[in-house]
Amino acid sequence: MAVDMNMKVLVVDDYKTMLLILANPLRQLKFSNIEDVMDGSEALSKLRGDDFSLVISDWNMEPMTGIERLREVRTDEKLKHLPCIRIAAESKSENVIAAKEAGVSNYSV
Numbered sequence: 001m002a003v004d005m006n007m008k009v010l011v012v013d014d015y016k017t018m019l020l021i022l023a024n025p026l027r028q029l030k031f032s033n034i035e036d037v038m039d040g041s042e043a044l045s046k047l048r049g050d051d052f053s054l055v056i057s058d059w060n061m062e063p064m065t066g067i068e069r070l071r072e073v074r075t076d077e078k079l080k081h082l083p084c085i086r087i088a089a090e091s092k093s094e095n096v097i098a099a100k101e102a103g104v105s106n107y108s109v
Contacts, residue, residue: 040064
């Protein structure tokens with residue numbers, strides 16, 4: 001299956017350094033259409049205003065957390081099928097379960 005390297009990817013994290021760490025491998029893989037934001041509410045606004053193909057997001061952010069944003073995405077008719085990957089520093093089973101219950105597509109530690 002061919003991957004569209006022009007697909008629009010949104011990277012969400014409240015630390016600028018993490019945005020770079022998450023986006024750089026995508027750029028090395030030749031993805032050319034990457035945007036980033038630093039909180040869940042800004043991400044939700046971007047998602048509702050544009051057509052993204054993938055979201056890679058941190059979980060622990062303010063004012064809107066990654067799980068709150070994901071729950072909003074999953075209830076939005078336009079966005080509910082959008083693949084969302086959660087990036088986390090910890091792998092506590094309760095966090096993985098909460099992410100799956102909220103509708104995360106994949107979980108990476």
